[in-house]
Amino acid sequence: MADDLLTDTAPDTYDASSIEVLEGLEPVRKRPGMYIGGTDERALHHLVAEILDNSMDEAVAGHATRIEVELHEDYSLTVRDNGRGMPFDPHPKFPGKSALEVILCTLHAGGKFSGKSYETSGGLHGVGASVVNALSDSMVVQVARDRKLVEQRFSRGVPQGPLQEIGAAPNRRGTTTTFHPDEEIFGHHKFKPARLFKSIRSKAYLFSGVEIRWKSAIDDGETPQEATFHFPGGLADYLKESLSGAMTYSEAPFAGRVSFQERFGVPGRVEWAINWTPVRDGFVQSYCNTVPTPEGGTHVAGFWAAVLKGIKAYGELVNNRKAAQITREDLMAGGCALVSCFIREPEFVGQTKDRLATVEAHRLVENAVRDHFDNWLAADTKSAGAILDFLVLRAEERQRRRQEKETQRKTATKKLRLPGKLTDCSATNRDGTELFLVEGDSAGGSAKMARDRKTQALLPLRGKILNVLGAASNKIGTNQEINDLCQAMGVGLGTKFNIDDLRYDKIIIMTDADVDGAHIASLLMTFFFSQMRPLIDKGHLYLACPPLFRLTQGAHRVYVQDEAERDVWLEKGLGGKGKIEVSRFKGLGEMDAKDLKETTMDVKTRKLIRVTVDEEAPGETGDLVERLMGKKPELRFQYIQENARFAEGLDL
Numbered sequence: 001m002a003d004d005l006l007t008d009t010a011p012d013t014y015d016a017s018s019i020e021v022l023e024g025l026e027p028v029r030k031r032p033g034m035y036i037g038g039t040d041e042r043a044l045h046h047l048v049a050e051i052l053d054n055s056m057d058e059a060v061a062g063h064a065t066r067i068e069v070e071l072h073e074d075y076s077l078t079v080r081d082n083g084r085g086m087p088f089d090p091h092p093k094f095p096g097k098s099a100l101e102v103i104l105c106t107l108h109a110g111g112k113f114s115g116k117s118y119e120t121s122g123g124l125h126g127v128g129a130s131v132v133n134a135l136s137d138s139m140v141v142q143v144a145r146d147r148k149l150v151e152q153r154f155s156r157g158v159p160q161g162p163l164q165e166i167g168a169a170p171n172r173r174g175t176t177t178t179f180h181p182d183e184e185i186f187g188h189h190k191f192k193p194a195r196l197f198k199s200i201r202s203k204a205y206l207f208s209g210v211e212i213r214w215k216s217a218i219d220d221g222e223t224p225q226e227a228t229f230h231f232p233g234g235l236a237d238y239l240k241e242s243l244s245g246a247m248t249y250s251e252a253p254f255a256g257r258v259s260f261q262e263r264f265g266v267p268g269r270v271e272w273a274i275n276w277t278p279v280r281d282g283f284v285q286s287y288c289n290t291v292p293t294p295e296g297g298t299h300v301a302g303f304w305a306a307v308l309k310g311i312k313a314y315g316e317l318v319n320n321r322k323a324a325q326i327t328r329e330d331l332m333a334g335g336c337a338l339v340s341c342f343i344r345e346p347e348f349v350g351q352t353k354d355r356l357a358t359v360e361a362h363r364l365v366e367n368a369v370r371d372h373f374d375n376w377l378a379a380d381t382k383s384a385g386a387i388l389d390f391l392v393l394r395a396e397e398r399q400r401r402r403q404e405k406e407t408q409r410k411t412a413t414k415k416l417r418l419p420g421k422l423t424d425c426s427a428t429n430r431d432g433t434e435l436f437l438v439e440g441d442s443a444g445g446s447a448k449m450a451r452d453r454k455t456q457a458l459l460p461l462r463g464k465i466l467n468v469l470g471a472a473s474n475k476i477g478t479n480q481e482i483n484d485l486c487q488a489m490g491v492g493l494g495t496k497f498n499i500d501d502l503r504y505d506k507i508i509i510m511t512d513a514d515v516d517g518a519h520i521a522s523l524l525m526t527f528f529f530s531q532m533r534p535l536i537d538k539g540h541l542y543l544a545c546p547p548l549f550r551l552t553q554g555a556h557r558v559y560v561q562d563e564a565e566r567d568v569w570l571e572k573g574l575g576g577k578g579k580i581e582v583s584r585f586k587g588l589g590e591m592d593a594k595d596l597k598e599t600t601m602d603v604k605t606r607k608l609i610r611v612t613v614d615e616e617a618p619g620e621t622g623d624l625v626e627r628l629m630g631k632k633p634e635l636r637f638q639y640i641q642e643n644a645r646f647a648e649g650l651d652l
């Protein structure tokens with residue numbers, strides 16, 4: 001066995017030289033997805049967030065008051081702030097390189113690891129700016145600091161020259177970054193003014209201490225090309241705007257801000273706003289250190305915990321017992337919430353920071369919000385009452401929906417929808433039950449009388465069943481005859497077929513002993529073979545063997561299947577006296593109930609053929625079915641006749 005595995009005789013080139021170490025920013029260009037979650041439009045816009053967040057961090061840290069974002073005609077973008085300015089003095093660990101070059105050309109270089117230069121920052125991995133640099137075909141960074149204005153240019157993460165002093169900056173400071181995303185990475189994707197406008201505006205709402213200016217050389221017909229955002233009202237204003245005049249249960253939202261430093265002696269704070277409305281679905285927009293967290297996280301969980309506990313406690317206070325049933329799901333149904341927290345060294349899931357994972361944030365936010373909520377509810381009993389009633393209604397509605405679903409499920413399993421033309425048997429257990437698929441209504445008539453009511457069910461099939469092999473699968477599903485058949489059997493088609501759902505032990509095809517009957521039987525067998533193969537493999541499919549002739553001689557009677565057999569009896573006689581009477585059944589419908597019962601249906605006297613697939617040559621059977629269902633009906637007839645005759649020996 002081990003020798004077998006060594007059949008590869010090609011020289012083995014997998015050695016130390018195959019193990020590559022990507023240098024500098026190469027890994028970012030090789031696997032951009034790891035750093036910005038892809039190379040699509042969302043990823044492209046994430047580049048802006050990385051640069052803008054650096055300026056926001058400066059603002060939140062109290063060093064910048066203004067940020068400008070400008071989209072240029074060539075779809076390059078500039079972000080300018082009046083913060084401290086990126087340091088550009090020589091870096092002690094990288095001789096000959098400025099701090100600026102280190103920041104922009106080295107992964108994991110940053111000033112936000114220790115918390116010394118920034119208390120709470122959106123940046124933390126030290127990769128953002130360098131990733132944008134790596135993925136831009138041009139990037140220019142200018143810093144005004146220490147009365148100097150310096151500049152360095154890069155392309156695809158590589159410096160295009162040394163850091164240069166390009167002028168004096170006696171009265172200003174700050175960082176200006178202009179970059180053009182590399183088309184080799186982002187292909188045809190370009191910045192969308194509307195998308196930029198929206199995210200920039202929400203940033204301004206998140207920190208009332210900053211003014212953000214927007215300018216765009218691109219006119220998309222809907223987005224203002226110039227705007228200034230400054231929202232001293234913070235999240236409460238933002239929520240008002242998001243709800244755009246929709247009716248709410250409280251005139252003013254429940255909004256507030258708590259400093260963790262003041263309350264718990266740790267850096268950070270939380271700000272929130274929430275209101276409930278009956279006219280639209282609820283939503284939560286959450287942020288940590290101004291970074292949007294579309295998947296929520298611990299801060300959001302803490303917020304809902306505070307609100308849920310608060311509303312339940314209020315319900316208890318006002319003796320509304322139903323308040324105990326309210327769940328988080330009910331709160332969120334019409335609850336529109338904004339939650340923004342600032343914490344030290346946040347832990348996010350992934351570089352795109354979609355979800356906050358810092359465990360501590362749950363407790364901090366919950367405790368900070370809870371007291372405020374209790375006070376707010378107690379102070380505005382009118383709004384509190386309206387919100388409580390609304391939430392109780394939500395809870396009741398949810399419970400009613402669940403109950404309805406459960407009862408629906410129960411009745412669905414109890415009362416199966418059966419086709420009207422099915423004459424079902426009375427046995428409740430599948431064991432020993434049989435479903436006869438009969439040809440036409442007339443046969444159904446005598447079969448109804450001939451059957452054993454307890455164990456034998458009948459389904460008359462009108463006309464010729466669709467030749468499923470030639471039909472597209474969507475046609476099979478919509479064919480009425482086939483739908484009725486499936487419903488009666490209790491099963492689905494193809495991959496949905498489950499043998500355990502089968503409502504009967506035996507499925508018996510009972511057609512006339514003539515060409516048409518043989519045709520219908522072969523169509524049915526083809527159908528079962530292609531759509532319900534396990535039915536055949538597990539031995540549930542049978543052919544009934546109705547006689548073609550009845551011979552009577554005095555009190556003696558025999559039923560025979562074909563002419564040859566008839567002739568044998570005619571020659572040797574039935575053992576009675578006189579003439580042998582021969583009657584030919586033109587179809588099942590011509591037989592009286594007694595004949596039909598005795599010859600074809602009665603378990604004690606009938607003949608059945610079990611339909612099997614030759615295990616030795618399953619492929620051949622498939623081919624055979626294909627061939628028989630092809631264009632020559634006489635071939636099909638031959639098949640069924642031959643097999644019927646052959647199978648007589650296998651009488652069951």
Ligand SMILES: Nc1ncnc2c1ncn2[C@@H]1O[C@H](COP(=O)(O)OP(=O)(O)OP(=O)(O)O)[C@@H](O)[C@H]1O
Nearest residue numbers: 054086110111112123124125126127128129130175
């Ligand atoms: N506009 C700016 N003003 C001042 N310093 C800046 C500015 N932009 C970047 N920096 C400095 O450069 C460092 C590296 O920035 P970078 O965006 O690469 O990473 P980060 O912000 O620390 O973390 P993250 O990878 O999570 O964004 C920052 O930590 C900060 O010290």
